[in-house]
Amino acid sequence: MDEHRISLHLVSDATGETLNAIARASVAQFQHTHVVYHRWNLIRTRLHLHRVLEGIEANPGPVLSSVIDPKLRSALDLACKQLQLQVVNVLDPVLSMLQETLGETVQGRPGIQYVLDEEYYKRIDAMHYVLAHDDGQAMAGLREADVVLVGVSRASKTPTSFYLANRGVKAANVPLVPGVPVAPELLALQRPIVGLTIDPRTLIEIRRHRLRAIAPGGTMGGIKEDDNIYVDPEAVRDEVVWARRLCSRNGWPVIDVSRRSIEETSAAVIELAEAWHLRHAGGSA
Structure with missing residues (x-):
């Protein structure tokens, strides 16, 4: 069977560890696919996102995102829609479930898990x-x-x-x-x-x-x-x-x-x- 080659963009507003783990675990289930990873970490401003979008346009492929900021998320989703590329916001199902269970609104602060505690x-x-x-x-x-x-x-x-x-x-x-x-x-x-x-x-x-x-x-x-x-x-x-x-x-x-x-x-x-x-x-x- 011929190997299928794709570009996969991992867009994070923090270190990207979560996306790396999800991507590795998921890609490992496909034997005949070669994935070229494009990692975009610490994406927290419009300027950062502009650089990401240029990279996605240059190497089209699906996007995994853990960006929290609603404005940046919206801009990423819109740009990928125009490029006819899929975007999966990997934290959404978990955040929705916890928000509903806890009755507390998501803070929406990037990198909040990395604190000097x-x-x-x-x-x-x-x-x-x-x-x-x-x-x-x-x-x-x-x-x-x-x-x-x-x-x-x-x-x-x-x-x-x-x-x-x-x-x-x-x-x-x-x-x-x-x-x-x-x-x-x-x-x-x-x-x-x-x-x-x-x-x-x-x-x-x-x-x-x-x-x-x-x-x-x-x-x-x-x-x-x-x-x-x-x-x-x-x-x-x-x-x-x-x-x-x-x-x-x-x-x-x-x-x-x-x-x-x-x-x-x-x-x-x-x-x-x-x-x-x-x-x-x-x-x-």
Whole structure:
């Protein structure tokens, strides 16, 4: 089947995160379509909108909008109607439902969700925490973690930790290395600990890519890539099995990240961490 190519314009009066998420989730359902995204963020004046309309006219395609200002919305709708292009104001159904349910009029203020409130500072604090407790650093601070991730090298512990921090979750991560004793601080920790595991073949490819990035000549420390135990198939399989058994012995739940996105892994981690905190509510932490 031939690929269908379209331009899709995302017009937002804020950062555009909402539209990006909706567009990605929707476009993923179509296998034979190539979408060229045109992102227009922080559109809050007539001058801003004029630039958007020029872009839409130059690359015609449907429009997803989250613009709140009624005058800008009306101008966008009218211009797209003249160009015979569809516009979907993605917030309308939700706002209408909430307005009817709450009996309160929509404020119509762009970017109002991005405020320097308690949740914002919680995310900043979590980001600082991740930076200080990445890759087994500052083990004494693990008691402050909302969750601790463990796993072998290149099992996506660090990117998952940073994604969690953006959700306001303090996530430390500790590598599991065969032949290196597990830190006593980790074994005695009364915080949720989650293991991340990965298919050995996938892990080898990730590690090979990493080796080539840091050693373009094909060797690292005089050791050729194919002779490096870091990517030796048998050694990697043994390493993954050892790490899973270690997690099992300590009662740490394990998530297989082989076919999961960082977002999916993080959602599973949050669910496990929340379950742990519920079980231990009222106990010593």
